[in-house]
Amino acid sequence: MRVGGEKRYALLLAAEDSDYVKKVYGGYFNVFLAAFGEEGEIWDLYRVIEGDFPDINELQNYDGFVISGSPCDAYGNDYWILELCLLLQTLYAMEKKVLGICFGHQVLCRALGGKVGKSYTGWDVGLRKVSVVKELAPCCFLDELGEIPASLSVIECHQDEVFEVPLGAEVIASSDKTGVEMFRIGSHVLGIQGHPEYTKDILQNLIDRLLNMDAIERGFAEQVKFGLQTAEPDRKFWEKICRNFLKG
Numbered sequence: 001m002r003v004g005g006e007k008r009y010a011l012l013l014a015a016e017d018s019d020y021v022k023k024v025y026g027g028y029f030n031v032f033l034a035a036f037g038e039e040g041e042i043w044d045l046y047r048v049i050e051g052d053f054p055d056i057n058e059l060q061n062y063d064g065f066v067i068s069g070s071p072c073d074a075y076g077n078d079y080w081i082l083e084l085c086l087l088l089q090t091l092y093a094m095e096k097k098v099l100g101i102c103f104g105h106q107v108l109c110r111a112l113g114g115k116v117g118k119s120y121t122g123w124d125v126g127l128r129k130v131s132v133v134k135e136l137a138p139c140c141f142l143d144e145l146g147e148i149p150a151s152l153s154v155i156e157c158h159q160d161e162v163f164e165v166p167l168g169a170e171v172i173a174s175s176d177k178t179g180v181e182m183f184r185i186g187s188h189v190l191g192i193q194g195h196p197e198y199t200k201d202i203l204q205n206l207i208d209r210l211l212n213m214d215a216i217e218r219g220f221a222e223q224v225k226f227g228l229q230t231a232e233p234d235r236k237f238w239e240k241i242c243r244n245f246l247k248g
Contacts, residue, residue: 007063008042009246012084014049014070014103020205032066035197035235036099036242051080053087064097064246067104069195073160074106074116085111095188097246102158105183105191112166112185119161121177123216125207126224127231128156128194130173130181137170141187141248145240152234154181154194155203161193190245196238200228 017027025031029045037043044062046052049070054062067088072078088111091098100108106116129151136142152173162180165171169189173182181193195203207224210216 006040006042007247008044008061009037009064009066010044010046010054010062012046012048012053012065012067012087012104014068014072014084014107016049018205018209021202024201028068031199031202032068032197035239036066036246038243038247048080048084051083053083056090059091059094059096062096064099065091066246067098067100067107069102069104069157072103073118074103074110075160081107088112092185092189095186097188098190099242099245100189100191101197102193102195103160105193106160106162108189108191109162109165109169109180109183112169112189114162114166114169115164116160116162119159119178123159123220124156124177125210125216125220126156126203126227127153127233128175128177128181129153130175130194132173132182133171136172139184139187141190141245142172142184142241144244144248149234149237152237153231154192154196154238155198155200155233156194157198157203157206158193162191187245187248190242192238192242194238196235196242198233199235200233204228 011032021028046054110116131151132148161178165183169183169185171180171183175181183191207221211221
């Protein structure tokens, strides 16, 4: 139930907490809370990857939902992914605010009728400059940001991407690597391919884990790490976009 006039949000966590994130941040929930949460709000955690979903009768009590990244494929048919797609279709019908990050961006797109798949150009890991579309249709949460820079740096870590956005969706940003870096439907659906919530140390630990799993090559990993030493993501602006969307 909603308590007083406090806004209430749910994080739909589609990944297990890594040992590093548990040790340093106490889990991904705290990473998202630090990035998007504000004083006086209630945030609930649902570990959807473990089959933990919000009760359908509770959905109306939330002001917004955030879907995290995941090591799983958004086009996969694991039971929890199919259940997540159904939940997202329900939230869309209710016109609830839903923000998808990385896997979340892709699964949101899939659930609403778009197309996702493995990138033809391989992994995108590290800092990526994302170009914002110049002529955007009027949209309250974007208009409130004032002047949006022509390009924004964001941390990326994915090998899947959105090929086709759902009907009625508008592509807001793209990059030289990925055609759909950000899309929206009205003012209640927003997908972001990058990781606004990630800090550089989280990505560096992730790179080490991908290296240990032989998912990426050492030369590539070293190149990405060097890039992280010499540049910064535009975290504050990305956080502003996400907070404006969820709370605007």
